[in-house]
Amino acid sequence: MTTPSLIWLIGLFAAALSSAAPLQVAALHPLMADLARQVGGERVTVVNLVGEGGNPHRFEPRPGDLKQMQASALVLAAGKGLEPYLNRLKDTLHEVSVIEVGRSIPSLMIAKDGEAATEGSSAAGTPDPHWWHGVDNMRRAARVVALALADKDPAGRGIYLGNAQAYGARLELLQRWAHGELAKVPRGQRKLVTAHQAFAYFAREFDFTLIAVAGLNDEQNNTPQALAMTLAAVRLSGVKAIFPESNTNAKVLQSIATATATTLATPLIADGNGSGKDAGFEGMLRHNVQAITQALAAP
Ligand SMILES: [Zn+2]
Numbered sequence: 001m002t003t004p005s006l007i008w009l010i011g012l013f014a015a016a017l018s019s020a021a022p023l024q025v026a027a028l029h030p031l032m033a034d035l036a037r038q039v040g041g042e043r044v045t046v047v048n049l050v051g052e053g054g055n056p057h058r059f060e061p062r063p064g065d066l067k068q069m070q071a072s073a074l075v076l077a078a079g080k081g082l083e084p085y086l087n088r089l090k091d092t093l094h095e096v097s098v099i100e101v102g103r104s105i106p107s108l109m110i111a112k113d114g115e116a117a118t119e120g121s122s123a124a125g126t127p128d129p130h131w132w133h134g135v136d137n138m139r140r141a142a143r144v145v146a147l148a149l150a151d152k153d154p155a156g157r158g159i160y161l162g163n164a165q166a167y168g169a170r171l172e173l174l175q176r177w178a179h180g181e182l183a184k185v186p187r188g189q190r191k192l193v194t195a196h197q198a199f200a201y202f203a204r205e206f207d208f209t210l211i212a213v214a215g216l217n218d219e220q221n222n223t224p225q226a227l228a229m230t231l232a233a234v235r236l237s238g239v240k241a242i243f244p245e246s247n248t249n250a251k252v253l254q255s256i257a258t259a260t261a262t263t264l265a266t267p268l269i270a271d272g273n274g275s276g277k278d279a280g281f282e283g284m285l286r287h288n289v290q291a292i293t294q295a296l297a298a299p
Pocket of ligand 1: 057130196198270271
């Protein structure tokens with residue numbers, strides 16, 4: 001056998017291998033795993049490290065997770081400060097690319113006093129990481145993921161970009177449906193009282209006001225003064241219902257609902273960690289829109 005034909009054979013073998021072995025992508029957030037599946041289709045194997053129903057705020061990679069990441073071509077993080085361990089992780093994984101999917105998406109800022117502030121305002125503190133509640137943001141993120149996948153697998157570029165576009169078109173329909181549903185909520189009720197401040201991007205996109213609630217975060221103290229401020233804000237708003245979240249303690253919210261004569265609504269999904277039909281971005285948005293409409297629309 002001459003050398004050129006041997007090289008040709010090796011080339012064929014390599015091509016067969018690469019088309020047989022899909023690209024492995026690890027995700028540090030359930031919705032980044034969702035994006036990888038939507039955009040990657042059959043060309044990728046997705047490892048959702050947080051797991052369905054898991055909480056990305058509390059996730060910390062363990063040795064088994066590191067092994068999975070080391071075996072991947074790409075690790076997808078939400079970014080905007082959600083994963084405080086990211087720099088350490090990048091140092092550990094130096095060979096594997098870690099992509100912060102939300103990096104190029106414009107931030108809403110959380111002011112130091114916990115209230116939402118616009119970027120650049122003097123009250124601005126840190127970026128609000130919950131960018132995945134904006135439909136436009138998710139469309140943009142799908143393209144970010146498509147380009148990241150294409151970088152690792154140039155032969156699939158057309159497929160990735162095509163999938164991102166098809167997904168984006170589906171999200172556009174979902175967005176139109178969401179606007180239609182939420183239009184049933186009267187102006188005076190377009191207010192969200194939630195367990196943690198996760199819905200600023202949603203509120204901006206769908207024209208809701210967030211009611212500042214003090215002392216409902218895990219990180220904040222449930223002081224009597226904070227609780228009194230929350231009760232006053234809820235009463236003043238005239239809102240009919242308040243929203244717990246699927247993986248937070250509803251006890252404090254229940255006592256607020258009782259004290260303010262409001263209804264405790266169906267829990268919202270804040271961090272993309274719904275399961276079954278509520279899994280993924282589309283499942284999460286559908287669930288949240290239905291819960292909000294059901295609780296706040298006129299009977
Ligand atoms: Zn959150």
